[in-house]
Amino acid sequence: MRAIYFSQGTAVTVDQPNPEPGPGEALVRVLSAGVCNTDIELFNGYYGFAGVPGHEFVGRIARSPDDPALEGVRVVADINCGCGACRFCLAGNRRHCAARQVIGIKGRPGAFAEYLCVPAANLHPVPDALDDREAVFAEPLAAALEIGQQIHIGSNDTVAVLGDGKLGLLCALGLRPLNPGLLLIGRHEAKLALAAAQGVRTLYCPAGKEDAVLPRLRGFFDLAIEATGRPEGLAQAIELTRPEGTVALKTTSRLPLTLNLAKVVVDEINLIGSRCGDMALALDTLANGRLDVRPLIQAVYPFSEFARAFAAARAPGALKVLLDFGG
Amino acid sequence: MRAIYFSQGTAVTVDQPNPEPGPGEALVRVLSAGVCNTDIELFNGYYGFAGVPGHEFVGRIARSPDDPALEGVRVVADINCGCGACRFCLAGNRRHCAARQVIGIKGRPGAFAEYLCVPAANLHPVPDALDDREAVFAEPLAAALEIGQQIHIGSNDTVAVLGDGKLGLLCALGLRPLNPGLLLIGRHEAKLALAAAQGVRTLYCPAGKEDAVLPRLRGFFDLAIEATGRPEGLAQAIELTRPEGTVALKTTSRLPLTLNLAKVVVDEINLIGSRCGDMALALDTLANGRLDVRPLIQAVYPFSEFARAFAAARAPGALKVLLDFGG
Numbered sequence: 001m002r003a004i005y006f007s008q009g010t011a012v013t014v015d016q017p018n019p020e021p022g023p024g025e026a027l028v029r030v031l032s033a034g035v036c037n038t039d040i041e042l043f044n045g046y047y048g049f050a051g052v053p054g055h056e057f058v059g060r061i062a063r064s065p066d067d068p069a070l071e072g073v074r075v076v077a078d079i080n081c082g083c084g085a086c087r088f089c090l091a092g093n094r095r096h097c098a099a100r101q102v103i104g105i106k107g108r109p110g111a112f113a114e115y116l117c118v119p120a121a122n123l124h125p126v127p128d129a130l131d132d133r134e135a136v137f138a139e140p141l142a143a144a145l146e147i148g149q150q151i152h153i154g155s156n157d158t159v160a161v162l163g164d165g166k167l168g169l170l171c172a173l174g175l176r177p178l179n180p181g182l183l184l185i186g187r188h189e190a191k192l193a194l195a196a197a198q199g200v201r202t203l204y205c206p207a208g209k210e211d212a213v214l215p216r217l218r219g220f221f222d223l224a225i226e227a228t229g230r231p232e233g234l235a236q237a238i239e240l241t242r243p244e245g246t247v248a249l250k251t252t253s254r255l256p257l258t259l260n261l262a263k264v265v266v267d268e269i270n271l272i273g274s275r276c277g278d279m280a281l282a283l284d285t286l287a288n289g290r291l292d293v294r295p296l297i298q299a300v301y302p303f304s305e306f307a308r309a310f311a312a313a314r315a316p317g318a319l320k321v322l323l324d325f326g327g
Numbered sequence: 328m329r330a331i332y333f334s335q336g337t338a339v340t341v342d343q344p345n346p347e348p349g350p351g352e353a354l355v356r357v358l359s360a361g362v363c364n365t366d367i368e369l370f371n372g373y374y375g376f377a378g379v380p381g382h383e384f385v386g387r388i389a390r391s392p393d394d395p396a397l398e399g400v401r402v403v404a405d406i407n408c409g410c411g412a413c414r415f416c417l418a419g420n421r422r423h424c425a426a427r428q429v430i431g432i433k434g435r436p437g438a439f440a441e442y443l444c445v446p447a448a449n450l451h452p453v454p455d456a457l458d459d460r461e462a463v464f465a466e467p468l469a470a471a472l473e474i475g476q477q478i479h480i481g482s483n484d485t486v487a488v489l490g491d492g493k494l495g496l497l498c499a500l501g502l503r504p505l506n507p508g509l510l511l512i513g514r515h516e517a518k519l520a521l522a523a524a525q526g527v528r529t530l531y532c533p534a535g536k537e538d539a540v541l542p543r544l545r546g547f548f549d550l551a552i553e554a555t556g557r558p559e560g561l562a563q564a565i566e567l568t569r570p571e572g573t574v575a576l577k578t579t580s581r582l583p584l585t586l587n588l589a590k591v592v593v594d595e596i597n598l599i600g601s602r603c604g605d606m607a608l609a610l611d612t613l614a615n616g617r618l619d620v621r622p623l624i625q626a627v628y629p630f631s632e633f634a635r636a637f638a639a640a641r642a643p644g645a646l647k648v649l650l651d652f653g654g
Contacts, residue, residue: 088570096570096594098546150595219425234588243415243423249592256587261561264600265579267423268477271598273591 003113004306006043007050011310018115021065025117028059028075032132033111033303033323035313036140037166037229038252042105043310046254054110055079055103058126058135066120075123076138078279079103095276112306114325124279127287133300133322137170137293138282144170145285146277147225147248151270153178160184160221162237163228164191164202166296166320167250171225172200173291185214188317194295210236219243219267226250231257243267248274296320330440331633333370334377338637345442348392352444355386355402359459360438360630360650362640363467364493364556365579369432370637373581381437382406382430385453385462393447402450403465405606406430422603439633441652451606454614460627460649464497464620465609471497472612473604474552474575478597480505487511487548489564490555491518491529493623493647494577498552499527500618512541515644521622537563546570546594553577558584570594575601623647 005014021027034056042049057076064070081101082094089097103118104110126135144167153159159179161172164186172184172195184195185203192202205213219242226237227250234257237247247269264271286293298319301309306323313321332341348354361383369376384403391397408428409421416424430445431437453462471494480486486506488499491513499511499522512530513519519529532540544567551564554577561584564574574596591598613620625646628636633650640648 093571098570146595243425244420249588252589252592254589256585258583258585260583261576261600262579262581264598265576266600266602268473268600268602270600271591273588273593273595273597275593275595 001114002303003052003109004054005051006053008045009043011043011307013306019109019117021063021117024066024119024121026061026066026070026120026123027063027115028077028118028123029062029115030054030057030059030111030113030325031074032136032325033057034136034140035310035321035323038105039112040314041252041254047106049105052109052113052116053104054112054116055105056136056139057111058132058138059111059116061123062115064120070120070123073123074126074135075118076126076135076279076283077103077118077124078122078276079105079139080276081108081119081122112303112323114303124283126283129287130283133297134286134293135283136322137296137320138279138286139276140167141170141174141285141291141293142277142279142282143167143250143275144174144277145281146274147171147250148175148178149277149281150272150274151223151246151248153223155179156181157222158220158242159223159225160217160237160240161225161227162186162233162240163226163230163251164188164195165227165229167229168225168227169195169296169319170293171227171250173198173293174285175225176200177290191317191319197295198291214240221245223248231255235259238263238269238271241267241269244269246270246272248272250274297322300324302326328441329630330379330436331381332378333380335372336370338370338634340633346436346444348390348444351393351446351448353388353393353397353447353450354390354442355404355445355450356389356442357381357384357386357438357440357630357652358401359463359652360384361463361467362637362648362650365432366439366637367641368579368581374433376432379436379440379443380431381439382432383463383466384438385459385465386438386443388450389442391447397447397450401453401462402445403453403462403606403610404430404445404451405449405603406432406466407603408435408446408449439630439650441630451610454610456614457610460624461613461620462610463649464623464647465606465613466603467494468497468501468612468618468620469604469606469609470494470577470602471501471604472608473601474498474577475502475505476604476608477599477601478550478573478575480550482506483508484549485547485569486550486552487544487564487567488552488554489513489560489567490553490557490578491515491522492554492556494556495552495554496522496623496646497620498554498577500525500620501612502552503527504617518644518646524622525618541567548572550575558582562586565590565596565598568594568596571596573597573599575599577601624649627651629653
C-alpha cells in the first residue's frame with residue numbers, strides 16, 4: 001500500500017506491505033482523511049514525530065479477524081488507544097491512559113495511508129445519512145463538543161469563541177445549539193460569514209485591531225473558548241472572561257507561554273484544557289444535521305496528490321483540506 | 328490616632344484624626360492585626376500602593392451611627408467593599424464587584440491603624456470562644472477554605488498542598504477535615520511538623536531536591552493546591568496533577584510567568600484561581616476548633632513597635648506576625 005511518511009520536515013510517499021491486525025484490531029481501508037493543524041505541527045517536528053500521520057478519517061473495515069461480521073462496515077475511530085489495564089482504561093477513559101498510543105500522532109501509524117490497523121474497541125459505525133466528507137469531521141467535531149462535556153453551558157450564558165479557524169468554527173457551530181447567543185470572534189470576514197450563515201453571531205476583529213475592539217467586551221463572558229491557535233489568544237480570552245468565569249483552552253503549543261496570571265487568581269477564573277471528545281456524540285450531531293460541516297471544506301485532493309493537498313492545508317487561512325482515497 | 332503609611336518602599340507612623348464613618352459604615356477600633364505577604368508586596372510597590380495597609384484584623388465597634396446597638400461588638404470584616412449596585416453586588420457577591428474597594432489594599436485605609444471605617448454589611452461578630460489572636464486568622468483562613476467552596480473535594484480524593492508557608496499551612500489544616508489523607512509538601516521540616524501535629528500527612532521536599540522527590544508523584548493527585556508563593560510552583564502543581572484533575576492557584580504574582588501549557592490541554596487539567604473566601608465559615612471553623620491556628624503565630628508585637636514587627640514578618644520563612652493594639 002501507499003503511505004505518507006513524515007520525518008524532520010519532509011513528507012515522502014512510501015510503498016509498503018499492508019499492516020497486519022493484531023489481537024483485538026481491525027484492518028481499515030481509508031476512504032477519506034482530513035489534514036489537521038496538528039499534522040502540520042508534526043511535520044514541523046512537534047514531539048520529534050517520525051511516522052505516518054493522519055488522525056481524522058473515515059474508512060471501511062477490510063478485515064476483522066475477531067469479528068468477521070464487521071467487515072464492510074464504514075467507521076470512524078477514537079484516536080486514543082489505551083493500555084486496557086490502568087485505572088483510566090478500566091474506567092472507560094482510555095483518552096487519558098498514560099501509556100496510550102494515539103493514531104497518527106504517537107506510537108501508531110495514521111490514516112495518510114491506504115490501510116491502517118485500529119483496535120476494534122475504538123471504532124464507531126458511521127450512519128448511512130453521512131457521506132464520507134462529513135464523517136471525516138467526526139474527530140475534530142468531537143474535540144469541539146468536548147467543551148460541553150467538561151463544563152455545563154447554560155442557554156443564557158454569555159459565551160465567546162475566539163478564533164475563526166477550523167477548530168474555532170467547529171466550536172461555534174457545534175456548541176451553538178447549547179447556547180444560541182454564542183459569539184464567534186475572528187479575523188476573517190469570509191470565515192465568519194460561514195458561521196453566520198448557520199445562525200452564529202459573529203464579531204469581526206481584524207488582526208492588529210484587538211486593542212480597539214476587545215476592551216469593550218472585557219469581563220463580559222461567562223465562558224471564553226480559546227481556539228485562535230496563537231500564543232496571545234489565551235491572554236485575550238482571560239481578559240474577556242468575567243470574575244468566576246471559565247476559559248476553555250483548545251490551542252496546544254509546544255512553546256512555553258509568558259502569561260500574567262494575576263487576573264486568574266484575583267478574579268477566580270477557571271481555566272480548563274480541552275482536547276479530544278466523544279466520537280459517538282459527534283457522529284450523532286452530524287447525522288442529525290445540527291450543523292453543516294461541508295462549507296468548512298477548502299478543497300478535496302486525491303491521495304495521490306498528497307504534496308499539493310498538504311501545501312494547500314499549510315497555506316495561511318486554509319480551511320479543511322481532505323484527501324480522497326477513491327472509496 | 329496613629330496609623331502606618333506605606334509609600335514606595337517606606338513605612339512611616341503618622342498621627343491623624345480618627346476617620347468619620349460614612350453612610351452605612353461603622354468605626355472599628357483595632358484590637359489585633361496580622362501581617363500578610365500581600366502587605367509585604369504592597370510595601371514593595373505592588374499595584375503602586377500608597378496608603379494605610381492591613382487587611383487581617385479583629386476589632387471592636389466604637390461607633391455605629393446607623394445601628395448604635397452594635398457598639399462594643401467584637402468583629403472581623405470581609406475586606407471587599409462592593410459598589411452595591413452592579414450585578415455582582417446585587418447577587419451578594421461583592422468580592423467580585425469591578426468597582427470594589429479592598430480594605431488596606433485598594434481605595435480604603437486598612438487596619439495598621441488604631442481605627443478604621445468599615446461598611447456595616449462587611450462585619451461579622453466574633454464568637455466569644457475565640458480570642459483576638461485566633462480571630463485575626465479569619466481572613467486568611469477564609470481564603471484557604473475558599474478552595475472547598477469553588478470545587479468539590481471528596482474525602483477520598485488525592486489532594487496535595489504545595490508550600491508550607493502561612494497560606495499553605497492554613498490550606499492544609501483548613502481543608503484536612505474534608506480530606507483526611509491530604510498531603511502537605513514543603514521545604515521546611517519545622518513548619519511541616521506544625522501541620523503534622525494536627526494530623527496532616529506531610530512530605531519534606533527541600534529546596535533544590537524537587538527533581539528527586541516530585542517525579543515519583545507525577546500525575547498522582549486529583550487536586551494540587553499551589554501555595555508556594557514561588558513562580559515555579561505552578562508548573563510543579565501541574566506536573567503532580569492527574570489527567571482531568573484540578574490545580575487551585577493561590578499564589579499571586581505581579582510578574583508574568585513563563586509556562587508550558589501543553590500538559591494542561593492534553594491532560595484536560597482544570598486550573599482555577601482562588602482568592603478571598605467566606606468570613607462566616609472561617610469564624611465557625613475556628614470557633615468549633617476544627618484547626619488550631621495558634622502554632623502559626625511567629626511573634627506578637629505591640630503596634631508601637633511596627634517597624635520591628637514588619638522586619639520580623641519580612642524575614643525569610645517567617646510565620647504569622649501579629650500586631651497587638653492593647654485591647
